[in-house]
Amino acid sequence: MSPPLQSEPTLPDDAGHREASVKRASKGITVTMRDVAKASGFSPATVSIVLNNAPLAQYIAPATKKRIEEAARKLGYRPNAMARFLRSKRTHSVGVMLIDITDPFCTPILRGIENSLYQASYVPILADAHNQKNRFERALEMLLERHVEALIVVANWSFVDIHLLADFNKRNIPVTTIGWDLPGDTTSSVMVDNEAGGRLALEHLYKLGHRKIAFIRGPKMLIDSVPRWKGIQKFANSVNYEIDQNLVMQLPESLDPNSGFDGGFRLTEELLQKRKKFTALMAFDDLTALGAIRALTKAGLKVPEHCSVAGFDDVALSAMSAPSLTTVRQPLETMGNLAVNAVLEGINASQEKRDWTISHQKTSPELVIRESTRAVSLSSSDD
Amino acid sequence: MSPPLQSEPTLPDDAGHREASVKRASKGITVTMRDVAKASGFSPATVSIVLNNAPLAQYIAPATKKRIEEAARKLGYRPNAMARFLRSKRTHSVGVMLIDITDPFCTPILRGIENSLYQASYVPILADAHNQKNRFERALEMLLERHVEALIVVANWSFVDIHLLADFNKRNIPVTTIGWDLPGDTTSSVMVDNEAGGRLALEHLYKLGHRKIAFIRGPKMLIDSVPRWKGIQKFANSVNYEIDQNLVMQLPESLDPNSGFDGGFRLTEELLQKRKKFTALMAFDDLTALGAIRALTKAGLKVPEHCSVAGFDDVALSAMSAPSLTTVRQPLETMGNLAVNAVLEGINASQEKRDWTISHQKTSPELVIRESTRAVSLSSSDD
DNA sequence: CAGGCCGCTTAAAACGATTCAATAAAGGAC
DNA sequence: GTCCTTTATTGAATCGTTTTAAGCGGCCTG
Numbered sequence: 073m074s075p076p077l078q079s080e081p082t083l084p085d086d087a088g089h090r091e092a093s094v095k096r097a098s099k100g101i102t103v104t105m106r107d108v109a110k111a112s113g114f115s116p117a118t119v120s121i122v123l124n125n126a127p128l129a130q131y132i133a134p135a136t137k138k139r140i141e142e143a144a145r146k147l148g149y150r151p152n153a154m155a156r157f158l159r160s161k162r163t164h165s166v167g168v169m170l171i172d173i174t175d176p177f178c179t180p181i182l183r184g185i186e187n188s189l190y191q192a193s194y195v196p197i198l199a200d201a202h203n204q205k206n207r208f209e210r211a212l213e214m215l216l217e218r219h220v221e222a223l224i225v226v227a228n229w230s231f232v233d234i235h236l237l238a239d240f241n242k243r244n245i246p247v248t249t250i251g252w253d254l255p256g257d258t259t260s261s262v263m264v265d266n267e268a269g270g271r272l273a274l275e276h277l278y279k280l281g282h283r284k285i286a287f288i289r290g291p292k293m294l295i296d297s298v299p300r301w302k303g304i305q306k307f308a309n310s311v312n313y314e315i316d317q318n319l320v321m322q323l324p325e326s327l328d329p330n331s332g333f334d335g336g337f338r339l340t341e342e343l344l345q346k347r348k349k350f351t352a353l354m355a356f357d358d359l360t361a362l363g364a365i366r367a368l369t370k371a372g373l374k375v376p377e378h379c380s381v382a383g384f385d386d387v388a389l390s391a392m393s394a395p396s397l398t399t400v401r402q403p404l405e406t407m408g409n410l411a412v413n414a415v416l417e418g419i420n421a422s423q424e425k426r427d428w429t430i431s432h433q434k435t436s437p438e439l440v441i442r443e444s445t446r447a448v449s450l451s452s453s454d455d
Numbered sequence: 456m457s458p459p460l461q462s463e464p465t466l467p468d469d470a471g472h473r474e475a476s477v478k479r480a481s482k483g484i485t486v487t488m489r490d491v492a493k494a495s496g497f498s499p500a501t502v503s504i505v506l507n508n509a510p511l512a513q514y515i516a517p518a519t520k521k522r523i524e525e526a527a528r529k530l531g532y533r534p535n536a537m538a539r540f541l542r543s544k545r546t547h548s549v550g551v552m553l554i555d556i557t558d559p560f561c562t563p564i565l566r567g568i569e570n571s572l573y574q575a576s577y578v579p580i581l582a583d584a585h586n587q588k589n590r591f592e593r594a595l596e597m598l599l600e601r602h603v604e605a606l607i608v609v610a611n612w613s614f615v616d617i618h619l620l621a622d623f624n625k626r627n628i629p630v631t632t633i634g635w636d637l638p639g640d641t642t643s644s645v646m647v648d649n650e651a652g653g654r655l656a657l658e659h660l661y662k663l664g665h666r667k668i669a670f671i672r673g674p675k676m677l678i679d680s681v682p683r684w685k686g687i688q689k690f691a692n693s694v695n696y697e698i699d700q701n702l703v704m705q706l707p708e709s710l711d712p713n714s715g716f717d718g719g720f721r722l723t724e725e726l727l728q729k730r731k732k733f734t735a736l737m738a739f740d741d742l743t744a745l746g747a748i749r750a751l752t753k754a755g756l757k758v759p760e761h762c763s764v765a766g767f768d769d770v771a772l773s774a775m776s777a778p779s780l781t782t783v784r785q786p787l788e789t790m791g792n793l794a795v796n797a798v799l800e801g802i803n804a805s806q807e808k809r810d811w812t813i814s815h816q817k818t819s820p821e822l823v824i825r826e827s828t829r830a831v832s833l834s835s836s837d838d
Numbered sequence: 839c840a841g842g843c844c845g846c847t848t849a850a851a852a853c854g855a856t857t858c859a860a861t862a863a864a865g866g867a868c
Numbered sequence: 869g870t871c872c873t874t875t876a877t878t879g880a881a882t883c884g885t886t887t888t889a890a891g892c893g894g895c896c897t898g
Contacts, residue, residue, distance in 0.1 A: 104884060115848045120886060128887090131846055153601045154546065155884030157537040158853045165601075168581070173566050176559065176771060183556050186583045190590075195597060198551070198579045200569045207573075214578060218536045218548075333775050362775045369777055388559060389772035392716050392745045394752055487854060498878045503856060511857085514876055538854035541883050 103147045112143035119144070123151070157219070162423075166415060167215035167223040168196045171230040172203045175329035176359075176387040177404065181226055181250055184408020192416055194221075203229070203327045209236055221245065222415035227252030229294065229329035246418025246428065248411045252295055257430045260414045264402040266296050269437035270303025273354055273382045273400050276439055278311060281448035282352035282380060286319040288339050288364065290356035293325055297356065300384070304354070318348050323356055332356065336363025344371050351379060351448050358383035358390045358399055365395075365444065380445035395443035403435050410435070486530045495526035502527070506534070540602070545806075548578045549798060550598035550606040552591070554613040556583040558712035559742075559770040560787065564609055564633055567791020575799055577604075586612070586710045592619055604628065605798035610635030612677065612712035629801025629811065631794045635678055640813045643797045647785040649679050652820035653686025656737055656765045656783050659822055661694060664831035665735035665763060669702040671722050671747065673739035676708055680739065683767070687737070701731050706739055715739065719746025727754050734762060734831050741766035741773045741782055748778075748827065763828035778826035786818050793818070 108123075109116045114136060121128045122140045129137070143149075157163045168185055170178055189196050197220060199211035215223060216239060223240055228251045240247050241258045248260040277285055287304070290297030308315050321339040323332060336355055340363065343350065353368075355361035361383030365375050375381050375395055383390060386401035410433055421428030491506075492499045497519060504511045505523045512520070526532075540546045551568055553561055572579050580603060582594035598606060599622060606623055611634045623630050624641045631643040660668055670687070673680030691698050704722040706715060719738055723746065726733065736751075738744035744766030748758050758764050758778055766773060769784035793816055804811030 102884095106884080116885080117848050117850090117887080118846090121847090124886080126886085128847095131844095133846065136846080150596075150600050152541075152884050154537050154540040155853090156886075158535075158541050158855085158884080159886045161853080163537065165580070173569065174562060174771070176562070179557060179559070179562060182581075183583060186556065186581060187585075190583075190594070193597075195601065196581045197548075198565075198569060198581045200566060200573075202570075211573070213533075214576075217533050218578065330771070359775065362777070366775075366777055388557070388713070389775065392742065392749075392772065393776050394745070394749055394778075485854095489854080499855080500857080500878050500880095501876085504877090507856080509857085511877095514874090516876065519876080535854055538883090539856075541854080541885085542856045544883080 102152075103149045105149070105151070107147055108140065108144045108149050111147060112140045114140060123149075161219075163219045163221055164193060165195045165197050165218065165220050166412075167199065167212075167218075167220035169199045169201060169208070169211060169215070169223060169225045171201050171208075171225070171227045172329050173200045175228050176389065177228045177251075177329065177385060178226055179388065180404035181228075181408040184405035185224060185226075185412055186408075187405075188409045188412035192412070194412075194416075203329075205236075212236060212239065216240075216243070221419050223247045224411050224415060225249045225252065244422050246415045246422065248414040248418075250407055250411050253432060260411075260418070260431045260433075262407045262410045262414065262433045262435065263296075264407070264437050265434040266299035266437075267303035267306070269384060269400040269402075270300040271307045272303075272437060272439045273384065274304045274307045276398070276441070277352045277354060277380060277382060277445065278307070278313060280352070280380065280445060283313070283448075284316070284319070284350045284352070286340075286343050286350040286353040287315070287321065288336055288353070288355045288360050289320065289322040291323045291325045300356070316348070318346060319343065319350050323360065330359060332359035333363040333366075336360035337367045338363075340364040340367035341371070344368075344373075352445070353379060353381045355381065355383050358385045358387050358397055361397055361399070361444070362389075362393055365393075365397075376444050376446040377449065380448075382445055386440055390440075391442070398442045398445040399440050401438045401440045403438070407435055485535075486532045488532070488534070490530055491523065491527045491532050494530060495523045497523060506532075544602075546602045546604055547576060548580050548601065548603050549795075550582065550595075550601075550603035551579045552582045552584060552594060552598070552606060552608045554584050554591075554608070554610045555586045555710075555712045558611050559772065560611045560634075560712070560768060560785075561609055562771065563787035564611075564791040567788035568607060568609075568795055569791075570788075571792045571795035575795070577795075577799075586712075588619075595619060595622065599623075599626070604802050606630045607794050607798060608632045608635065627805050629798045629805065631797040631801075633790055633794050636815060643794075643801070643814045643816075645790045645793045645797065645816045645818065646679075647790070647820050648817040649682035649820075650686035650689070652767060652783040652785075653683040654690045655686075655820060655822045656767065657687045657690045659781070659824070660735045660737060660763060660765060660828065661690070661696060663735070663763065663828060666696070666831070667699070667702070667733045667735070669723075669726050669733040669736040670698070670704065671719055671736065671738045671743050672703065672705040674706045674708045683739070699731070701729065702726065702733050706743065713742060715742035716746040716749075719743035720750045721746075723747040723750035724754070727751075727756075735828070736762060736764045738764065738766050741768045741770050741780055744780055744782070744827070745772075745776055748776075759827050759829040760832065763831075765828055769823055773823075774825070781825045781828040782823050784821045784823045786821070790818055 105116050105119050109119045112119065118132065118136065119140050122132055122137050123144060166189055186196055197215060197218060199215065201208040201211060222245060225247065227249050230252055237247050237259060248262065250262045253261040253263055289301055321343060323335040336359065340353065344367065353364050355364050361381050365381050368375055368379050373379050383397045383399035386399045390397040390399050414431055418428045488499050488502050492502045495502065501515065501519065502523050505515055505520050506527060549572055569579055580598060580601060582598060584591040584594060605628060608630065610632050613635055620630050620642060631645065633645050636644040636646055672684055704726060706718040719742065723736065736747050738747050744764050748764050751758055751762050756762050766780045766782035769782045773780040773782050797814055801811045
């Protein structure tokens with residue numbers, strides 16, 4: 073080590089010193105970069121370069137680096153994010169807008185997002201739109217003020233007009249939506265392949281021998297409803313199975329993502345009243361399926377003995393319900409990860425002043441077979 | 456209005472002008488306060504005072520205010536939060552640390568937190584500790600760097616050592632925990648009154664006539680376990696009901712908040728193997744109860760016909776499971792609100808350089824009677 | 839020995855707001 | 869006419885970083 077410029081003993085960071093510095097920090101005096109500069113005997117510029125391992129750091133003498141790093145550690149220096157951001161224009165934060173956080177669908181996605189952001193040293197700023205336009209708007213406003221570097225919208229069950237995202241495009245802030253697809257080339261998206269999912273579910277029921285299958289379709293306005301149904305139809309066509317329109321119901325529009333349960337319950341009761349026999353029921357999502365099961369049970373029908381039921385999503389509770397639910401799993405956590413990757417790519421590109429590609433990713437659904445479906449029984453198949 | 460200093464026509468903000476300004480903003484040029492100053496013909500200082508309605512604003516001429524506000528609106532001025540925070544030392548953000556986000560318990564709490572913060576114009580910065588100490592630590596570090604004004608820890612199912620919060624106290628940053636109680640006067644807390652809850656549940660079963668009641672207690676390390684059990688014991692004592700220790704099981708320690716389901720399943724199977732008859736089972740929480748129901752069902756026992764089951768928490772799925780779960784509801788969303796109130800009070804106090812009171816709030820649980828419990832039947836009560 | 843280069847370090851100017859002390863004009867009192 | 873108040877506004881310092889261009893010895897080279 074070079075000659076001691078300070079009166080600091082050359083002892084390898086003894087406990088006494090560390091104690092002292094802790095005490096100093098505890099006084100509430102915020103340790104600034106200047107303090108580290110003074111303590112180490114170098115200038116703030118050098119300190120910044122070393123601590124950030126900036127390009128210029130390659131020219132800094134190793135001994136210098138060591139001294140600075142040690143000083144920083146001793147003083148318990150923590151860079152002030154605000155100051156840094158002001159200068160560098162980078163907040164290292166990403167807005168995460170949940171259309172409605174109460175949807176159990178959101179939880180795994182959120183974990184995926186948080187996790188990927190954490191790996192990349194980004195921080196999520198959360199906003200919950202309560203499925204209301206004005207909240208959505210004001211929350212966006214707040215995120216813009218905070219200069220989030222990107223935005224992820226978890227638009228699971230959404231009737232919110234998402235065209236409000238224009239401001240983000242204007243400012244070149246990358247946006248990715250999950251579970252919603254804004255056509256065009258302004259916004260990336262991550263969605264499950266709904267068509268494949270619909271197909272998987274029906275294929276499963278069909279292979280179990282079911283030929284009298286009831287359907288509860290999703291609300292018209294929900295973007296998932298159409299492709300999911302299309303997948304069902306395509307499979308039906310491919311095996312020459314004719315869907316009985318009398319057994320097709322549709323959930324009403326609703327702002328509440330948990331309304332599927334009630335909807336499934338009521339629509340199933342309606343189905344039962346029709347006295348049109350069915351041996352299986354395919355629901356729009358898991359909550360709807362649970363509602364359906366409830367209605368069936370109430371009517372004295374056992375699942376799966378008298379009627380198989382399949383859901384969609386594989387939310388956490390599907391594995392725990394009784395009977396556990398056969399369903400089409402969306403890789404939710406992965407979708408969170410993918411969305412983060414997409415925005416990070418956007419951020420990097422935007423940093424380097426180049427365009428980034430808008431991607432519309434589709435993830436593969438996976439059939440999860442549990443207890444709520446089984447092969448059609450002899451007693452119920454004849455009618 | 457005073458004589459037109461600028462060449463701006465006195466037309467009441469015509470569409471043409473607004474159009475133009477939009478265009479300007481859309482060029483990606485960030486509108487700064489200086490721009491507003493120039494456009495309005497006043498100095499940045501005045502602009503700041505007006506736009507923030509600072510104390511000095513009382514001396515500003517109404518006409519001036521109007522001109523400045525109009526200019527700001529026209530230019531689409533949005534204050535730069537980072538710059539503001541650097542100077543004013545206020546970030547208007549609160550760290551929200553979730554010990555494990557996958558716990559369905561968290562969702563309503565999170566909604567409560569977000570909502571209350573939103574009302575107060577604060578923003579939540581989310582962190583998920585995955586129930587791991589090192590993640591907890593690093594996340595705290597990130598929150599400190601970002602100078603969050605307060606911290607809320609949702610410590611539902613936690614084996615993390617929470618004493619890491621010391622840094623926050625040193626810096627006078629208010630901390631409130633939800634579902635965890637750090638004794639002493641450094642950290643506020645919001646918890647459900649577990650003792651009352653335990654009492655409510657047992658009282659319910661007892662009044663239904665159950666006298667052979669099995670219990671699945673929570674893991675030892677979980678702070679809720681003890682008072683919940685105490686409430687049970689107290690009620691038992693008060694009615695001279697003797698708890699059969701052979702019917703008392705305890706969940707093992709586990710880092711996974713969703714492990715209660717498996718645990719409940721296994722322990723219930725163990726109970727059944729004992730061939731010791733019971734007509735009701737009281738589970739530590741809802742997931743445990745669902746696991747228990749599954750085990751009972753598997754053994755051919757019907758719930759509630761052969762055995763009543765009660766849970767605790769009232770997470771979202773409890774209402775949707777079959778049979779729906781009788782449980783003790785925690786007012787989760789409210790608890791989120793309360794935690795926010797607590798930290799806001801702390802922030803205000805800290806701002807005014809006065810001490811704030813550390814509160815340990817207990818919220819009242821509420822018995823929610825659903826299908827999984829019913830009066831003891833004659834067939835099962837005699838043994 | 840002038841000039842260039844190398845290796846290491848730093849002075850100083852941002853970044854975009856807030857805020858204090860200062861100023862200026864206008865009126866009122868003496 | 870001077871001084872004080874009140875009203876209205878602003879210059880300039882400041883917050884804690886990052887970053888650019890420059891500085892400074894000393895060594896090498898022609």
